[in-house]
Amino acid sequence: MSENLRVVIYGVGPIGSLIVKLLSSRKGVELVGGVDVDTSKVGEDLGIVAGLGRGLGVKVVHDSNSWGFLRSVKPDVVIISTGTYLDRIYPQIVRAVSAGANVVSTSETLAYPWYRYPELSLMIDELAKKNKVRVIGTGVNPGFVFDALPAFLTSVSAEVRRIHVVRSLDASKRRYSFQKKYGLSLTPEEFESKLRAGEISAHVGYAESIMLLGCILGVSIERVEEGQEPIVAEEYLETQYFKIGPGRVSGIHGWGVGYVNGAEFVRLDLLASVGREDYDEVLIEGNPTMRWRCETGVPGDIATASMVVNIIPRVLQAPPGLITMKDVITPSAFLGDYRWFAGRT
Numbered sequence: 001m002s003e004n005l006r007v008v009i010y011g012v013g014p015i016g017s018l019i020v021k022l023l024s025s026r027k028g029v030e031l032v033g034g035v036d037v038d039t040s041k042v043g044e045d046l047g048i049v050a051g052l053g054r055g056l057g058v059k060v061v062h063d064s065n066s067w068g069f070l071r072s073v074k075p076d077v078v079i080i081s082t083g084t085y086l087d088r089i090y091p092q093i094v095r096a097v098s099a100g101a102n103v104v105s106t107s108e109t110l111a112y113p114w115y116r117y118p119e120l121s122l123m124i125d126e127l128a129k130k131n132k133v134r135v136i137g138t139g140v141n142p143g144f145v146f147d148a149l150p151a152f153l154t155s156v157s158a159e160v161r162r163i164h165v166v167r168s169l170d171a172s173k174r175r176y177s178f179q180k181k182y183g184l185s186l187t188p189e190e191f192e193s194k195l196r197a198g199e200i201s202a203h204v205g206y207a208e209s210i211m212l213l214g215c216i217l218g219v220s221i222e223r224v225e226e227g228q229e230p231i232v233a234e235e236y237l238e239t240q241y242f243k244i245g246p247g248r249v250s251g252i253h254g255w256g257v258g259y260v261n262g263a264e265f266v267r268l269d270l271l272a273s274v275g276r277e278d279y280d281e282v283l284i285e286g287n288p289t290m291r292w293r294c295e296t297g298v299p300g301d302i303a304t305a306s307m308v309v310n311i312i313p314r315v316l317q318a319p320p321g322l323i324t325m326k327d328v329i330t331p332s333a334f335l336g337d338y339r340w341f342a343g344r345t
């Protein structure tokens with residue numbers, strides 16, 4: 001039997017900590033350290049920081065020391081769970097890849113990075129190929145509910161005319177950082193101005209999911225529209241972290257629409273608010289027309305951590321470079337041009 005797979009967790013927040021918990025019980029995985037900027041975590045044992053209740057015998061180091069640290073521990077995989085926007089996590093990817101590590105990240109914009117960051121995508125792809133490693137962004141969304149899942153469901157479709165996905169979730173069940181970025185307890189005016197200023201983001205990734213879904217299905221999406229508006233509480237509501245008076249923000253309705261030949265091809269609706277029913281629904285209009293529904297909803301945090309952990313073996317089997325869920329998932333409908341594949345042996 002060969003050696004253990006060596007993994008570093010870059011960003012030991014709620015999601016990074018869940019990933020530590022899952023990986024610590026997987027066979028053949030060795031957690032060789034963590035990286036963070038939070039001074040209360042730096043220098044502490046990774047297992048204790050992640051809330052395992054036991055030490056793992058490896059430390060969390062500060063981001064400013066990550067270059068030397070990654071080169072000395074030589075991980076096979078670095079999990080980056082520090083942030084959403086690719087321009088901000090780009091230096092972390094460069095350090096990991098330059099140290100010879102594959103990267104699996106929960107960064108939403110990395111799920112289909114060519115949409116917002118074409119130049120950075122090119123640079124990451126080149127660096128990853130040079131170092132013979134892979135870089136991927138995934139999670140529950142982008143990564144599953146709005147893209148990989150509907151794509152998989154179309155694998156039994158003879159024709160796909162339109163796809164509509166609705167994700168409905170109870171925001172009170174989610175972690176603090178989620179509730180904060182969704183603007184819970186703000187006035188609608190504060191919500192709008194903070195969203196415009198980039199101080200809160202709510203959900204990021206409608207466009208990435210649409211582009212990813214189009215790319216998997218072989219369809220050119222010619223235009224994407226996306227937006228988010230606050231859902232306002234009609235009565236007093238409370239979560240573990242926020243008290244929400246009537247007239248204040250209790251969640252969001254966000255949407256993304258992708259057009260093909262001037263018509264709506266993909267519509268994504270996210271309804272995330274306190275007390276809302278948890279469910280996910282995918283409607284595929286075509287031949288056959290099908291409606292798939294998950295009555296419990298896919299719980300976002302554990303699903304994200306699980307996707308990251310479960311995708312590692314598939315990522316390691318993919319060709320080097322900047323890849324997406326297209327390169328690792330199971331079948332989907334193919335609506336593109338079969339000549340793209342002619343002559344492949």
Ligand SMILES: NC(=O)c1ccc[n+]([C@@H]2O[C@H](COP(=O)([O-])OP(=O)(O)OC[C@H]3O[C@@H](n4cnc5c(N)ncnc54)[C@H](OP(=O)(O)O)[C@@H]3O)[C@@H](O)[C@H]2O)c1
Pocket residue numbers: 010011012013014015016035036037038039063081082083084085106107108138139140141142143175177178300301304
């Ligand atoms: N694709 C998906 O489906 C999906 C699902 C869930 C989450 N996400 C994304 O995954 C990311 C992690 O989620 P989270 O809730 O755990 O976020 P979080 O609460 O912000 O935690 C991130 C952790 O990384 C640390 N950090 C920030 N910048 C860093 C840097 N330059 N170097 C090292 N550490 C750094 C943070 O420290 P400080 O707290 O001191 O800043 C914190 O400890 C978020 O961007 C979230 O939006 C994606």
